[in-house]
Amino acid sequence: MSHAAEGTRVQKHIGDPVGDAAPLPRAKLEEIFADLQSDLRYDHELNGCLNCGICTATCPAAHYYDFSPREIVQLLWTENLEGIYDAMQEKIWACAQCYTCAARCPFGNSPGGLVMLMRETAIKHQMKSAKDVLRPFSRVMLKLISTGNQLAPDMINKDHFADWGPNISKVDAPLKILRKAIPMPTLNTTATAWEVNLKTSVELYTIWEMTGVLKQLEGIDENLFDVITDIMDEKREDWKDFLADQEEDQ
């Protein structure tokens, strides 16, 4: 059976974006594009394109994926709304965010930067593809949003990183002891990369709330959002208790 008769994975998922019928109502596609364009970075990252392809020639993701930064720029530059929507389903997640394309582009475009705007927009619109792609990343998001540290020593273990081989540590000792053997006292931790001041965490939560990051998270993973808000509430209570104790002492 021919490939065309079966339909491609993209066609099954959202229809054929270059077919006669639009996969989504035009108004929705325009809304998505308007969100992209309204970011103040958009005009800075997109200046024009002559299809020279130097970005794709130096792109690491293009070696292994059906991904081309040139294509991303062209879709945006020509305002190909269906194509933009299609790229947001999968292709934008292939980008390795190295910004080689940005450093190379003779027009000063930043395809990598544009990909970030598209990822943010995919999350804003709660696209299923974004939820699927980010599911395995939730452990990292939990750590980052609740502690301000992306990576913690207790995350690096053989269960999660079997392909890193047997040498997570070449000295066999409990993690807690190995961490105490680091001569920087801030690093004698296991659940965070460094000890984070309680006030710092509380300030970070204010940033997440005021910048809409928590709302983004709620839209993409409600369970994770619930876990994180519980942790935030707990730490805020701890901070209030500390301040109350300070007042009493005075």
Add this chain to the structure above:
Amino acid sequence: MSDKPAERFTGHGAEWRDSNLSPAEAKIATSWVELKVDKRSMLTQKDRVEDVRDAMWQLEKDGEIVVHRVREEHQPMMVKTLYGWDKKIPTTRLWHHKSCGQCGNIPGYPASLLWLMNQLDTEYLDETDQTSCTAWNYHGSGIGNLESLAAVFLRNFHQAYVAAKAEGKPESYYYPLVHCGTSFGNYKEVRQYLIHSAKLRESVKKILGRLGRLVDGKLLIPEEVVHYSEWLHVMRQRIAERRTIDVSGIRATVHPACHVYKMVPQDAIYDDSINGGNRLANSTGIMQALGTQVIDYSTWYDCCGFGFRHIISEREFTRSFAIDRKVKVAVEEARADVMIGHDTGCITTLDKNQWIGKAAGKGYELPILADCQFAALACGAHPYKIVQSHWHASPTETLMEKLGIDWQAKKAEFVAYLEEIKAGKQENLYDPRRMVTSGPGYIPIKAA
């Protein structure tokens, strides 16, 4: 199987056709790109790139912001960046802005840096009141936005500005030194947007105001965003003077980090005496000063394959790229004894992704270290207590043997030291009381 290429949707439009070039023809068609990846081609942009610091000084003059200056007390050294602009690198009174990946995964990276600073009597503070830049998560997931990145940047840098007050010293005493390459790139990029966008400044000012982190009611912007590898670069001769091990037999390859020199490229250091002034000077400079042979290799410009999300949840890409485009080339083409990096993600990727290569008959074994770890080793730092080489999956032992370091004896010393730790005896690079500057656990320490 249909032979109609248009049936494969690529986003190019229905008229698009495969070129069907043979591998040899494809190589010829694209090889010019590989030849044009040096500094000279970047210089074509020069007339269209502004020095954002000019606009920054104007904003301060207009009363919009306060600039955290690199002052004489920070004993700055001047370097030249891509377009020949000056950049001030503070060399002392440094506030360590740590990297979550380094501290969580390769702790010998920051420990080696602090050890070198102790050798050079550099004044610094390593404290708990800081978050990561949050940009690893942002670039991996898209969770976050320009406003959150800007607020985190300004919050951390404001803390650097006021931290010394906890020790009875004045504001602006310490200057932030950024450990992570991604933090460095992200902060430089965000600073540009903050300087250019009144709207962004306005929204972030509300947040920083709520946090009590404005200076005279204004946003605090750093004069320079400085990466630790830039400090290492300007200190390279002084560090080399402390070298105790002959490293002249070592063939070193350098992996320059994308977020250090491809993001906001005009702010990266270039030096005419290093790599002909055509490539980033960081790391190569210190390796040459120490006396190693820095060997060129054809894929020096490639990224490591980290990918931010890929290293966590799409590792097939990460390990394939790391092995095929970096490690394999360094071993087979450059016959390297070590690959040196200056960023969290690169060191992690290149170090951790070699073992799995055996599954595909690519069992390369190339030691991977950060520039400061190698420098510390060369200056006599303990390979386990300081350089913490046991966290490295790559065979750092083979490098140590080439350096004449009896790693087995050193490892035995470290294992014995772990017993002392169990007994509550611990060696630190600084007074642990200094690490908490406010809140629970804060112990006021009088200024010396």
